[in-house]
Amino acid sequence: MNRVVTSTTLTQSVAEHLRSLIHRGEFGPGDRLPAERELAEQLGVARMSLRDAIKTLQADGYVEVRRGARGGTFVTELQRPVENWRARMRKQTGEIDEIADFRIALESYAVRLAAARRTPSDLSVLRSAIKSLSHTEGLPSFRLADSRFHDGLAQAAGNVRLETAIHAARGELFSPHDILMYKEPLEATRKDHEAIYAAVRDRDADRAEVLMREHIERTRHQLREVIFGSAAGQA
Amino acid sequence: MNRVVTSTTLTQSVAEHLRSLIHRGEFGPGDRLPAERELAEQLGVARMSLRDAIKTLQADGYVEVRRGARGGTFVTELQRPVENWRARMRKQTGEIDEIADFRIALESYAVRLAAARRTPSDLSVLRSAIKSLSHTEGLPSFRLADSRFHDGLAQAAGNVRLETAIHAARGELFSPHDILMYKEPLEATRKDHEAIYAAVRDRDADRAEVLMREHIERTRHQLREVIFGSAAGQA
Amino acid sequence: MNRVVTSTTLTQSVAEHLRSLIHRGEFGPGDRLPAERELAEQLGVARMSLRDAIKTLQADGYVEVRRGARGGTFVTELQRPVENWRARMRKQTGEIDEIADFRIALESYAVRLAAARRTPSDLSVLRSAIKSLSHTEGLPSFRLADSRFHDGLAQAAGNVRLETAIHAARGELFSPHDILMYKEPLEATRKDHEAIYAAVRDRDADRAEVLMREHIERTRHQLREVIFGSAAGQA
Amino acid sequence: MNRVVTSTTLTQSVAEHLRSLIHRGEFGPGDRLPAERELAEQLGVARMSLRDAIKTLQADGYVEVRRGARGGTFVTELQRPVENWRARMRKQTGEIDEIADFRIALESYAVRLAAARRTPSDLSVLRSAIKSLSHTEGLPSFRLADSRFHDGLAQAAGNVRLETAIHAARGELFSPHDILMYKEPLEATRKDHEAIYAAVRDRDADRAEVLMREHIERTRHQLREVIFGSAAGQA
DNA sequence: GTGGTCTAGACCACA
DNA sequence: GTGGTCTAGACCACT
Numbered sequence: 001m002n003r004v005v006t007s008t009t010l011t012q013s014v015a016e017h018l019r020s021l022i023h024r025g026e027f028g029p030g031d032r033l034p035a036e037r038e039l040a041e042q043l044g045v046a047r048m049s050l051r052d053a054i055k056t057l058q059a060d061g062y063v064e065v066r067r068g069a070r071g072g073t074f075v076t077e078l079q080r081p082v083e084n085w086r087a088r089m090r091k092q093t094g095e096i097d098e099i100a101d102f103r104i105a106l107e108s109y110a111v112r113l114a115a116a117r118r119t120p121s122d123l124s125v126l127r128s129a130i131k132s133l134s135h136t137e138g139l140p141s142f143r144l145a146d147s148r149f150h151d152g153l154a155q156a157a158g159n160v161r162l163e164t165a166i167h168a169a170r171g172e173l174f175s176p177h178d179i180l181m182y183k184e185p186l187e188a189t190r191k192d193h194e195a196i197y198a199a200v201r202d203r204d205a206d207r208a209e210v211l212m213r214e215h216i217e218r219t220r221h222q223l224r225e226v227i228f229g230s231a232a233g234q235a
Numbered sequence: 236m237n238r239v240v241t242s243t244t245l246t247q248s249v250a251e252h253l254r255s256l257i258h259r260g261e262f263g264p265g266d267r268l269p270a271e272r273e274l275a276e277q278l279g280v281a282r283m284s285l286r287d288a289i290k291t292l293q294a295d296g297y298v299e300v301r302r303g304a305r306g307g308t309f310v311t312e313l314q315r316p317v318e319n320w321r322a323r324m325r326k327q328t329g330e331i332d333e334i335a336d337f338r339i340a341l342e343s344y345a346v347r348l349a350a351a352r353r354t355p356s357d358l359s360v361l362r363s364a365i366k367s368l369s370h371t372e373g374l375p376s377f378r379l380a381d382s383r384f385h386d387g388l389a390q391a392a393g394n395v396r397l398e399t400a401i402h403a404a405r406g407e408l409f410s411p412h413d414i415l416m417y418k419e420p421l422e423a424t425r426k427d428h429e430a431i432y433a434a435v436r437d438r439d440a441d442r443a444e445v446l447m448r449e450h451i452e453r454t455r456h457q458l459r460e461v462i463f464g465s466a467a468g469q470a
Numbered sequence: 471m472n473r474v475v476t477s478t479t480l481t482q483s484v485a486e487h488l489r490s491l492i493h494r495g496e497f498g499p500g501d502r503l504p505a506e507r508e509l510a511e512q513l514g515v516a517r518m519s520l521r522d523a524i525k526t527l528q529a530d531g532y533v534e535v536r537r538g539a540r541g542g543t544f545v546t547e548l549q550r551p552v553e554n555w556r557a558r559m560r561k562q563t564g565e566i567d568e569i570a571d572f573r574i575a576l577e578s579y580a581v582r583l584a585a586a587r588r589t590p591s592d593l594s595v596l597r598s599a600i601k602s603l604s605h606t607e608g609l610p611s612f613r614l615a616d617s618r619f620h621d622g623l624a625q626a627a628g629n630v631r632l633e634t635a636i637h638a639a640r641g642e643l644f645s646p647h648d649i650l651m652y653k654e655p656l657e658a659t660r661k662d663h664e665a666i667y668a669a670v671r672d673r674d675a676d677r678a679e680v681l682m683r684e685h686i687e688r689t690r691h692q693l694r695e696v697i698f699g700s701a702a703g704q705a
Numbered sequence: 706m707n708r709v710v711t712s713t714t715l716t717q718s719v720a721e722h723l724r725s726l727i728h729r730g731e732f733g734p735g736d737r738l739p740a741e742r743e744l745a746e747q748l749g750v751a752r753m754s755l756r757d758a759i760k761t762l763q764a765d766g767y768v769e770v771r772r773g774a775r776g777g778t779f780v781t782e783l784q785r786p787v788e789n790w791r792a793r794m795r796k797q798t799g800e801i802d803e804i805a806d807f808r809i810a811l812e813s814y815a816v817r818l819a820a821a822r823r824t825p826s827d828l829s830v831l832r833s834a835i836k837s838l839s840h841t842e843g844l845p846s847f848r849l850a851d852s853r854f855h856d857g858l859a860q861a862a863g864n865v866r867l868e869t870a871i872h873a874a875r876g877e878l879f880s881p882h883d884i885l886m887y888k889e890p891l892e893a894t895r896k897d898h899e900a901i902y903a904a905v906r907d908r909d910a911d912r913a914e915v916l917m918r919e920h921i922e923r924t925r926h927q928l929r930e931v932i933f934g935s936a937a938g939q940a
Numbered sequence: 941g942t943g944g945t946c947t948a949g950a951c952c953a954c955a
Numbered sequence: 956g957t958g959g960t961c962t963a964g965a966c967c968a969c970t
Contacts, residue, residue, distance in 0.1 A: 012242075036943065070942080282954090479944085480946065513710055629803055715967080757968090
């Protein structure tokens with residue numbers, strides 16, 4: 001129906017939530033989601049609502065469900081063949097610039113607020129995120145460490161709406177640039193995070209903002225390279 | 236229930252939508268909403284869903300329903316006694332700074348994008364919004380003209396997520412600073428808008444950004460003054 | 471899985487049952503099924519199980535679901551365009567001879583048993599079925615009256631297994647030969663039924679058996695004619 | 706629950722399947738069923754489902770489970786005391802005529818079709834079944850040879866529904882008339898089979914049908930004699 | 941101890 | 956009063 005306002009069913013919300021968790025690296029390829037009963041309890045929904053959501057994720061190829069004692073719901077292995085996820089990412093081509101711009105708006109100002117308001121505890125969270133990024137040699141959890149850093153900054157900004165929006169925007173894209181990424185870009189990300197951290201720590205809002213914009217732009221660039229082989233012209 | 240994910244019923248969505256329309260000045264105090272049948276059709280929902288939504292707005296004191304030939308659903312007259320809406324606004328005190336910061340994040344970057352991407356047609360929309368603001372002597376539709384300008388900028392930025400978020404953020408607050416506002420602040424707003432317009436027209440992103448931040452800060456300041464009599468310290 | 475034995479889910483059973491009801495004319499095109507709550511109670515299953523079954527019927531194009539006060543679950547109108555159901559029937563081409571032979575085996579012997587065991591009450595049921603067939607000028611309920619006669623014979627045979635199998639076999643085919651059939655074949659069916667009735671009434675098992683075989687063969691022939699335009703060679 | 710439609714659990718299906726195998730003589734008294742792992746694999750079900758099914762067969766006294774090196778699942782020895790199985794058969798008294806009539810309906814027509822459609826390969830199967838019946842001096846596998854002949858005819862009829870129904874009907878009854886049967890009735894069965902075979906071979910449908918009816922009637926009669934000592938009046 | 945199915949009852953959105 | 960969604964709990968089939 002061509003309605004102006006819409007309702008969302010619980011099932012849809014749950015599906016979107018799970019998709020976001022996967023996009024943000026909370027669950028990586030091959031990981032097993034918690035058992036249905038447990039996950040339903042965590043989310044505060046009935047098991048059947050969760051199951052319906054899982055069915056749509058199955059249909060989208062996000063997860064595979066296996067029965068039996070060692071069964072469960074598993075995030076689809078995408079690494080081989082690589083073309084699988086490359087195809088999936090191409091589907092969201094139009095979204096990449098949209099979301100990158102949106103993220104810049106949100107995160108470049110969030111980092112300003114963070115520079116002004118960060119507490120020692122915030123800094124500690126950020127350091128921990130950077131550290132786990134450094135230790136990520138095998139890259140399997142690169143995305144998770146990345147998410148932790150950006151979420152940490154969002155939280156340090158002390159604005160619930162910003163935090164929520166940043167979190168959500170990062171969850172919209174399936175962007176496993178970690179899969180193909182080797183030493184170089186990973187190292188670049190680590191350096192970016194460290195520089196942003198330093199600016200926030202030093203309460204240098206202007207510098208933090210500039211660094212964040214550059215960081216997200218670089219990420220966008222890398223993502224396009226991974227998808228298209230080289231950076232195509234952007235909007 | 237303490238759930239992580241939630242569904243929204245149509246009734247809630249409709250109520251929120253109507254509240255947003257009133258917040259943004261699409262319907263001002265004393266205005267009559269379209270007939271139920273018509274409004275339900277416009278929104279693409281069943282009449283009963285709309286009626287349910289209106290009931291919650293009634294309970295919140297947003298609208299009054301009058302029966303009979305000259306009946307209908309009317310936005311509550313708030314001007315007298317003034318204390319009514321002052322009380323209502325105090326309820327959202329905690330939200331004012333949250334939303335102001337959020338709006339700065341969204342709109343200060345949107346205006347940058349607008350400066351880069353605005354088309355002649357965008358400029359025409361903005362000029363028209365400024366003009367209707369000038370003609371607003373009686374102030375009843377001040378808020379509407381204000382909304383039109385900010386929405387126009389959001390659209391010129393060419394990013395659907397930004398546009399949607401800006402629209403929604405402006406709809407969250409009941410901020411009828413127009414009610415108490417007299418010549419001075421109204422004139423200030425008009426000047427702000429014109430300055431921002433000029434910067435966007437001249438493709439001066441940096442200047443547009445600075446002006447927008449100042450404009451939203453000024454709005455926040457005025458709002459606090461109206462509520463508390465003078466600007467209290469902010470978070 | 472290539473299993474020798476299989477389980478059937480309730481949903482499947484219910485779907486098959488409903489399909490059978492439609493095939494046998496208990497619900498004709500355009501008819502509304504009982505409300506979900508009521509039908510579920512009648513079938514002795516939970517509403518959700520029924521709903522799942524209805525979903526598969528929807529997917530197969532058997533029924534349409536409409537919401538609202540005058541909504542419900544409706545058997546798909548097939549009459550226009552005629553090609554719809556012709557296409558559906560072609561799908562079961564291979565089954566027509568299978569089922570016809572199977573029905574001859576079951577019903578030609580059932581009619582023998584009926585001739586031996588029929589009670590006055592059985593005869594009354596059969597007469598009533600024949601009468602409602604005669605009154606069927608508009609043909610909408612031809613199939614139902616037809617089913618009633620054959621079911622009545624099956625019951626008169628006094629063998630539960632035969633009765634069940636006859637009932638089921640008649641439910642397997644979507645055979646709305648009533649839709650295209652005009653005076654002639656309808657009249658032929660009426661005559662067949664009357665002749666079989668007379669033989670059963672007179673306890674003439676041999677004659678009843680012969681007539682039943684001819685009747686089913688004629689039905690098979692008509693069905694093939696309706697589908698293919700003329701009787702194609704049979705297996 | 707008093708439901709119109711039912712689902713069947715896998716366990717029930719498996720139990721019924723095994724019971725049918727025993728009824729049809731695939732496994733005779735004293736025989737050891739294949740190992741659980743193997744049997745589960747053959748049936749395409751999980752081992753636990755098979756175990757559950759075996760438990761119900763145990764409860765019904767069909768099989769005995771023995772542990773240890775020479776253990777396994779064994780079909781219960783029924784010969785002594787004879788009263789055991791006589792009691793079991795009495796339980797199905799009501800079914801005997803039902804099933805006999807049903808079998809006549811199915812098999813008397815199947816044999817007609819077989820007479821028309823039998824291939825040389827079909828005849829070969831039938832001859833082989835007759836031969837193994839003749840060699841059955843010790844009678845332990847009489848039932849198996851009997852089943853093979855009737856199944857062979859069902860297959861020669863070339864109608865899947867008939868074949869399935871015949872197979873199932875024969876599996877419903879626990880009818881070890883072989884246990885008590887001595888030379889005479891065994892010889893009678895052999896002669897019946899040979900006569901039916903000849904009629905089918907000669908494509909004499911009418912004769913085959915008559916012979917089959919007589920054969921099944923004779924079987925019914927013998928069964929009643931075995932159970933009650935003499936043929937009681939039938940329904 | 942996993943996912944798969946089913947139940948009984950409740951509330952919501954619809955026309 | 957219809958279909959649409961959700962819940963809390965149970966049992967079944969699988970590995």
